[in-house]
Amino acid sequence: MMTVCDSEDLRPGQRKLVFVDGRSIVLFNIEGTLHAIDNACPHNGASLASGQLDGCMLRCPAHGLRFDVRTGCMPGPSGLRVATFNVHAVDGKLAIDID
Numbered sequence: 001m002m003t004v005c006d007s008e009d010l011r012p013g014q015r016k017l018v019f020v021d022g023r024s025i026v027l028f029n030i031e032g033t034l035h036a037i038d039n040a041c042p043h044n045g046a047s048l049a050s051g052q053l054d055g056c057m058l059r060c061p062a063h064g065l066r067f068d069v070r071t072g073c074m075p076g077p078s079g080l081r082v083a084t085f086n087v088h089a090v091d092g093k094l095a096i097d098i099d
């Protein structure tokens with residue numbers, strides 16, 4: 001588990017880009033639930049950090065593929081998947097599970 005920021009830095013409706021263990025990861029607070037995904041679109045590597053959110057669906061700014069930040073999956077039975085990470089709030093800090 002790697003500490004990435006203070007819990008206060010990620011309020012509901014906010015997102016945050018962090019760099020941890022050589023990776024770029026985007027954290028989201030969607031209505032109080034925390035999510036974290038790799039900041040690299042599995043289609044062609046574009047940064048997802050500025051993608052438009054619709055509920056839990058994040059749209060890649062490059063070519064518009066959509067990923068569910070809860071699972072990393074595209075809608076439908078198949079498709080690409082972006083890596084997701086577990087986020088924990090511990091003692092006022094946020095930490096991410098990195099393998």
Ligand code: FES
Pocket residue numbers: 041042043044045046060061062063064065
């Ligand atoms: S790089 Fe994300 S949709 Fe193409």
